[in-house]
Amino acid sequence: MDFNCIAPTIVFQEVPNEISLCFSITGCKIGCKGCHSTELWNENYGMSLSKENYLHWLKKYKGLISCVVFFGGEWQANALIEKLLLAKNLGLKTCLYSGEKHIDINISQHLDFLKTGAWHAELGGLESPTTNQIFRDMKTGEKLNHLFIKDSINYNSLQGADNVAA
Ligand code: SF4
Numbered sequence: 375m376d377f378n379c380i381a382p383t384i385v386f387q388e389v390p391n392e393i394s395l396c397f398s399i400t401g402c403k404i405g406c407k408g409c410h411s412t413e414l415w416n417e418n419y420g421m422s423l424s425k426e427n428y429l430h431w432l433k434k435y436k437g438l439i440s441c442v443v444f445f446g447g448e449w450q451a452n453a454l455i456e457k458l459l460l461a462k463n464l465g466l467k468t469c470l471y472s473g474e475k476h477i478d479i480n481i482s483q484h485l486d487f488l489k490t491g492a493w494h495a496e497l498g499g500l501e502s503p504t505t506n507q508i509f510r511d512m513k514t515g516e517k518l519n520h521l522f523i524k525d526s527i528n529y530n531s532l533q534g535a536d537n538v539a540a
Pocket residue numbers: 402403404405406409410411412414472473474492493
């Protein structure tokens with residue numbers, strides 16, 4: 375059985391150092407309070423991500439992307455595993471963003487990157503030092519949350535540099 379998704383988009387920040395094609399899968403049952411994407415809760419929303427549709431998207435962006443990222447879909451393991459294997463066969467890396475704490479090994483063995491943890495507004499997302507969420511390199515096991523924390527820019531010093539140049 376296939377799952378539905380909304381039209382995929384190219385994303386640059388969800389997987390550090392990769393250009394990813396992002397598929398948001400509908401039918402999420404986690405129900406995070408403050409979810410920014412409640413349209414994803416309805417499994418009938420969006421279009422069917424059949425094998426044919428999926429390959430169409432991957433071919434369309436061939437040579438432009440290095441990774442495929444799924445927002446959800448772990449609730450239909452077979453459909454997700456099929457898509458991960460197709461991406462791997464085309465030489466693409468794979469990533470899953472899940473609100474769950476743990477992902478079945480049958481899925482995770484096909485992932486290069488995995489984000490786990492539900493959304494809690496008071497803890498913040500991956501860029502927050504207090505977050506409950508974890509972004510991991512699945513090949514090395516390394517936690518990569520630090521790559522999401524943006525360097526703080528000291529605008530005063532930039533202004534000072536401007537003045538010197540003038
Ligand atoms: S896992 Fe994501 S889509 Fe699902 S409820 Fe939580 S924030 Fe919303």
